[in-house]
Amino acid sequence: MKDIPLLRHSVIAFLLAAFAPAGAAEKPGTLRILTSFYPVYIHALNVAGNMPGVEVANMAQPSAGCLHDYSITPGDLVRISNADVFVVNGGGMESFMDKAMKHAPGIRVLDLSEGIPMLRENNVVNPHVWLSVSNAIVQVRNLADGLSRIDPARAAAFRANAEQYADKLRALDARMRSGLSDLRTRDIVTFHEAFPYFARAYGLNIAAAIAREPGSEPSARELAGTVEIIRKAGVKAIFAEPQYSSRAAQVIARETGATVFALDPAVTGPPEPGAFIRIMEENLRELQKALK
Ligand SMILES: [Zn+2]
Known part of the structure; x- marks a missing residue:
């Protein structure tokens, strides 16, 4: 009696195989x-x-x-x-x-x-x-x-x-x-190492990056080093990223008198084809606000 369920299974498997349309497991051509x-x-x-x-x-x-x-x-x-x-x-x-x-x-x-x-x-x-x-x-x-x-x-x-x-x-x-051709200053401080290609393309100079990677809070010593660079270079604008805490940027701003703006590396956003272009246009407006 024990082999009946097994037999039933194989019969069902056979029927499925025999009557399933070819390629039914995957939509053809998808x-x-x-x-x-x-x-x-x-x-x-x-x-x-x-x-x-x-x-x-x-x-x-x-x-x-x-x-x-x-x-x-x-x-x-x-x-x-x-x-x-x-x-x-x-x-x-x-x-x-x-x-x-x-x-x-x-x-x-x-x-x-x-x-x-x-x-x-x-x-x-x-x-x-x-x-x-x-x-x-x-x-x-x-x-x-x-x-x-x-x-x-x-x-x-x-x-x-x-x-x-x-x-x-x-x-x-x-x-x-054209929007970034005429700026008062081209020195910026960014939050993580996301912007070297951006800076090179649009003629900006990254004087310092506050944290090398998101999630790694800079140590007190690194913060002090960044503050020193900003003071020496006279940088007035720090760019935090909307995806990450701007705590370190706020501390540095307080220490140096620089202002915190936002620069979005376009790594989060709505699932829409026009989203990258909109994010970059917002970056353009923010840079103009900060550096003109
Ligand atoms: Zn990154």
Whole structure:
């Protein structure tokens, strides 16, 4: 009697296999794109969002911010395994890639920073390339090229979407350049090491960064060192980031008489294709307020 349930199971399994339409387990032709974090996700919404048969999802929570020291979860690893392509910023931002590749060795990875000259500090690559809008354009094109290789049937649509968005980004870049061409001072102090590409693109000078990475509160000695640099350089504007506590910035402002403004590295925000451009325009207004 014991083998009857087993028999029943195999009969059911046989019936399911025989009558299931071919490929029913996966929607045929669906391309599942998973991005690592917010800026990459916004690129992908512009290149592949709202296309029939294409799913765009983001791995990290919208509140995660930069992925430095991100602890990848078992759920993240499952989502990476189930995606057709995992789109990453590169430059070391996704520090968990070794673990992810071990878990999902067959996964196709698109590194959007390919071909972008990377800045280094103390021999460590700085991954915040997207904050130079011309680099963001390269990332968008890399994404369209990569997706076109994976899904040639949709290549024309990916490339057309990318060029449409690149036009908007080029116009933004021009507004940033002209809006920041005429400033009283070009010296700024930023909160974490997110802005070297931005500063280089728009001719700003980062006199100091208050904390090297978000979440690491500067020590009393580091704070004192930053205060010294700001006093010597006569820096009047400190830029905190909306994602992180501005406590250290407030302490430094009190010590130096400098004013705290906000500069957004565009690592959190609403899931909307126009969000990156809006954040950068807000950054432009804030810089003009602080430095004109
Ligand atoms: Zn960062």
